[in-house]
Amino acid sequence: MTTQLQTQLLPTQQPEKVLYPDSDGLPMSDNTRQFGWIVKLKEGCEALFKDNPNVFVAGDLLWYPIEGDNKTKRAPDIMVVFGRPKGYRGSYQQWLEDNIAPQVVFEILSPGKYAIGNGDE
Template sequence: MVTQPQNLDQREVFYPESDGKPMADNTKQFRWIVVIEQNLEWLFADDPNVFVAGDLLWYPVEGNNRLSTAPDTMVVFGRPKGDRGSYQQWREDNLPPQVVFEILSPGNTQPEMDRKLLFYHTYGVEEYYVYDPDRIQLSGWIRDEDRLLDQIESMSGWVSPRLSVRFELNAELELYRPDGTPFFSFAEINQMLNQERQRAEQAEQQLEQERQRSQQMAERLRSLGIDPDAL
């Protein structure tokens, strides 16, 4: 019996979950990727239909496993939270990431960034932000009708239409939630948690001291033949 070879159809295409590239080239780039990705996770934590991911391969076209990119951070409105090995757009109601962030490192080249901009333009990104932490430079592009190639003139004070996050550029990039709360690093959050824990411990100590003083007063009144509960 001779077995005829079968053609590989789209359902059998393998989509790698890694492009073999590091998430970041240095600590500064990694810190900014984590700060932006995690703060966006917290911002939309109560919305089950906002998916946020960092360094996740995005495949926009079914059947083409060579066409992909891994944004440093991407946000997709209209898709549920949950773990994914890659973002395969045809499995996600064909929704592309609407917002994408890239953090530059010394290893990034201009041709590479030009290709990324063209990719995001071609496959439907609505807002694209690039931050260079070494030069303290921030750039952004917003989709106008069917074009993502129009650069935002001034990023300082810019508010993202999709995220409602405000951008400021001073000694470094500053990002603010819609309520005005700044984005925090893990170190800053840990410091705030420690301070809050110390305040709670101090409040508990003060409460315990008040209990002891109240008990001592009640004992003195009883020694004088006075019932403190009757007062």
């Protein structure tokens, strides 16, 4: 009598891949004056740290602080990160950046957001 052993292969479960979009679909500024200040501050920060290869400056770049969570995000008008190299990023995924959060952020208020603490930050 021959005994046959059958093995059933179960599909391996792959963790669901989390996408981190490069855009939130929101406008960068509400008016030309606000945009002008964003550009001046970003360019000024870049000029200030141009000789330091480990200071990353970005404008309107999505920042994801928590791996696996693409709902928790911010896109500050300008952010400065000390200890991270300059270079292209589609978004700033903090866990890929030695878990270093931006140390300086700027938000340029539009006329509709004149008071800090209005609940929209």
